[in-house]
Amino acid sequence: xxxxxxxxxxxxxxxxxxxxxxxxxxxxxxxxxxxxxxxxxxxxxxxxxxxxxxxxxxxxxxxxxxxxxxxxxxxxxxxxxxxxxxxxxxxxxxxxxxxxxxxxxxxxxxxxxxxxxxxxxxxxxxxxxxxxxxxxxxxxxxxxxxxxxxxxxxxxxxxxxxxxxxxxxxxxxxxxxxxxxxxxxxxxxxxxxxxxxxxxxxxxxxxxxxxxxxxxxxxxxxxxxxxxxxxxxxxxxxxxxxxxxxxxxxxxxxxxxxxxxxxxxxxxxxxxxxxxxxxxxxxxxxxxxxxxxxxxxxxxxxxxxxxxxxxxxxxxxxxxxxxxxxxxxxxxxxxxxxxxxxxxxxxxxxxxxxxxxxxxxxxxxxxxxxxxxxxxxxxxxxxxxxxxxxxxxxxxxxxxxxxxxxxxxxxxxxxxxxxxxxxxxxxxxxxxxxxxxxxxxxxxxxxxxxxxxxxxxxxxxxxxxxxxxxxxxxxxxxxxxxxxxxxxxxxxxxxxxxxxxxxxxxxxxxxxxxxxxxxxxxxxxxxxxxx
Numbered sequence: 001x002x003x004x005x006x007x008x009x010x011x012x013x014x015x016x017x018x019x020x021x022x023x024x025x026x027x028x029x030x031x032x033x034x035x036x037x038x039x040x041x042x043x044x045x046x047x048x049x050x051x052x053x054x055x056x057x058x059x060x061x062x063x064x065x066x067x068x069x070x071x072x073x074x075x076x077x078x079x080x081x082x083x084x085x086x087x088x089x090x091x092x093x094x095x096x097x098x099x100x101x102x103x104x105x106x107x108x109x110x111x112x113x114x115x116x117x118x119x120x121x122x123x124x125x126x127x128x129x130x131x132x133x134x135x136x137x138x139x140x141x142x143x144x145x146x147x148x149x150x151x152x153x154x155x156x157x158x159x160x161x162x163x164x165x166x167x168x169x170x171x172x173x174x175x176x177x178x179x180x181x182x183x184x185x186x187x188x189x190x191x192x193x194x195x196x197x198x199x200x201x202x203x204x205x206x207x208x209x210x211x212x213x214x215x216x217x218x219x220x221x222x223x224x225x226x227x228x229x230x231x232x233x234x235x236x237x238x239x240x241x242x243x244x245x246x247x248x249x250x251x252x253x254x255x256x257x258x259x260x261x262x263x264x265x266x267x268x269x270x271x272x273x274x275x276x277x278x279x280x281x282x283x284x285x286x287x288x289x290x291x292x293x294x295x296x297x298x299x300x301x302x303x304x305x306x307x308x309x310x311x312x313x314x315x316x317x318x319x320x321x322x323x324x325x326x327x328x329x330x331x332x333x334x335x336x337x338x339x340x341x342x343x344x345x346x347x348x349x350x351x352x353x354x355x356x357x358x359x360x361x362x363x364x365x366x367x368x369x370x371x372x373x374x375x376x377x378x379x380x381x382x383x384x385x386x387x388x389x390x391x392x393x394x395x396x397x398x399x400x401x402x403x404x405x406x407x408x409x410x411x412x413x414x415x416x417x418x419x420x421x422x423x424x425x426x427x428x429x430x431x432x433x434x435x436x437x438x439x440x441x442x443x444x445x446x447x448x449x450x451x452x453x454x455x456x457x458x459x460x461x462x463x464x465x466x467x468x469x470x471x472x473x474x475x476x477x478x479x480x481x482x483x484x485x486x487x488x489x490x491x492x493x494x495x496x497x498x499x500x501x502x503x504x505x506x507x508x509x510x511x512x513x514x515x516x517x518x519x520x521x522x523x524x525x526x527x528x529x530x531x
Contacts, residue, residue: 024192026304026492027257041188041257042196046203048252049185052245054210054217056118056177059241062218062226062234063170064090065393069375070231075163076144076152080521084514089167091514094361094507096175101500103176106264110180110187110496111256117176118246120169122239173242179500182207186487186495187259201423204483205404208476212400219397223388260304262493265343268302271332272344275320278334283324292321292338293329300339305492308342313349317341343491350489350498354505357431360478361509362516363438364471373449377461392461392468399472404480427485434478441470 021038029035064086071082104113142162144153155163185207189200218238226234292310294300300307310318320336329335379387407424415424425433445467452459482502490498 023190023257025190025259026306027187027190027259029257030254035257037190037193037196040255041190043199045188045252045255045257046185046206048248048255049181049188050203050207050210052249053181053207054214055241055245055248056121056181057211057214058218058222059214059238059245060170060174060218061215062222062238062241065219066223066226066234066388067167069389074143074231075155075159076147077155080517084517085164087510087514087517089171091507091510092168093171093174094178094503094505094510096171097179097500097503097507098175098497100176101179101496102264102266104180104496105262105493106267107261109258109261110184111253111258113496114177114180114184114249115246117173118242118249121173121177122242122246178503179496182483183487183495183499184256188257190257198422201484202408204487205408205480208480208483209401209404212397212404212472212476215397216394216401219391219393223391227386227388259492259495262303262305265347265494265497268332268336268340268493269344269347272317272320272336272341275332275334275336276317279319279322279324280316290318291323292318292341293323293335294321294338301337302339302343302493305339305343308339308346308491310338311342311345314345317344343493346489346491347494347498347501350486350501353428353431353485354501357435357478357482357502358505358509358512360435360438360474361506362512363442364475364506364509373445373452374461374464376452376458377464378458379461387461392464395465395468396472396475399469400476403473403476407476423484425481427481427488430477430481431485434474434476434481437470437474437477441467441474444470 021036023035023037023041027035027041029040035041067086067089068079068082071077071085072079075082077085100113100117104110108116142159144155144159147153182204185203186200189196189203191197191200218241222234222237225237294307298307299305318341321338321341323335332340374389374392379389379392381387412424416422419425419429421429448459448463448467452463482505483499486498486502487495
């Protein structure tokens with residue numbers, strides 16, 4: 001049997017490995033060798049990534065679900081301004097994932113990108129990120145004076161600058177972590193191994209389960225401590241959570257599989273477009289009989305990327321690889337390979353889905369309005385216990401914790417009998433189900449708000465249960481479906497960018513939420529007219 005052994009001083013102690021257990025997707029291990037399935041990856045490594053996501057999401061959502069309340073109560077912002085500031089912040093964080101994905105795929109690799117941006121998330125040479133936000137919540141001089149009978153003093157420019165510096169430092173950290181962490185988890189499963197490839201889809205479900213568990217802890221335990229002991233404690237725990245998430249990720253380092261950086265996909269996309277236009281202008285033809293350029297080697301000329309088969313869709317782009325004119329075959333600005341062209345085609349194919357999925361985060365990020373809605377309800381469970389407004393969203397997270405296991409254990413097998421799909425519902429079907437459930441979610445929210453404003457007595461917060469429950473159901477189907485779809489449709493060289501594309505839809509949807517709030521405020525006349 002063939003074996004692999006590293007020669008040379010200092011590496012002889014590395015174990016002898018059987019070639020039969022080496023991965024077939026080009027992933028490497030901690031030492032830079034082709035990864036061995038017997039000692040790396042799979043469910044051996046995935047738990048570290050899942051628990052890392054749990055801790056990081058606990059920190060992020062503990063801040064997110066209470067930030068509108070913090071801005072109104074502590075920074076004395078109007079509710080519309082506080083809401084738009086939060087949705088603008090969320091939108092920036094998710095759109096910045098495109099930058100993080102670019103750095104990961106082109107230069108740093110996913111693991112190193114996650115580590116670097118996690119460090120920025122927590123702190124750098126001076127207080128940043130969650131550390132700086134903890135300072136805002138703890139140091140009186142960084143917040144306006146408490147309201148008095150004379151009214152509330154607005155925050156000074158210095159106080160606002162410190163606040164937004166902390167929030168947008170977190171946004172930068174999120175932009176580097178989020179597009180890489182789910183793809184890095186999926187990298188632990190060899191696509192060339194049928195057994196590992198099938199369990200990869202379960203990873204996405206349990207990854208989302210961890211997100212919901214983190215949210216649940218963040219909006220219950222952390223929110224309760226925050227409510228009892230002050231904002232400094234709550235946000236301080238969030239800062240500790242981000243640090244712990246980094247330690248958990250680093251603890252699994254010897255077990256991970258890594259995909260090498262593949263160079264800039266955006267540069268390759270631009271090369272295809274320029275080469276196609278150049279060859280079109282030169283009179284180059286494209287069609288079934290046109291010879292297309294591809295290397296004769298086993299792999300493509302994109303580092304670590306397997307060759308892609310030619311497809312007939314978007315035939316104009318085939319001109320970039322058409323060998324109808326005499327050009328230098330090593331100049332990719334004039335002649336591209338079939339793999340390079342197909343890489344761009346696969347990216348273009350997902351854009352219509354990306355556009356349609358913007359509608360979900362556009363609706364979802366109005367959950368901040370659900371939180372302010374909860375503020376106006378009776379949240380007292382007993383004479384001694386008042387449910388924090390931010391914790392009412394527990395129904396959304398709890399539903400996700402219920403739906404994910406039920407679907408994995410029972411739902412997939414049930415739907416498989418009707419669809420024939422191995423996962424029960426395809427990725428697009430799951431997205432469709434989730435987006436459909438969003439409709440009755442906001443119908444219920446509107447009806448509750450209509451009734452609340454006209455009720456003679458303060459409504460109990462239990463009236464909000466249906467909308468939170470349905471939102472959790474919608475999120476469980478939509479987001480897991482998006483994770484699966486965008487990862488599966490990505491090529492070897494665009495995994496992080498494809499994940500970032502999915503996340504950037506959340507960013508655009510969040511910005512649209514900000515725009516909607518501004519439109520509503522203007523249409524209703526703002527607080528001067530009770531709007």
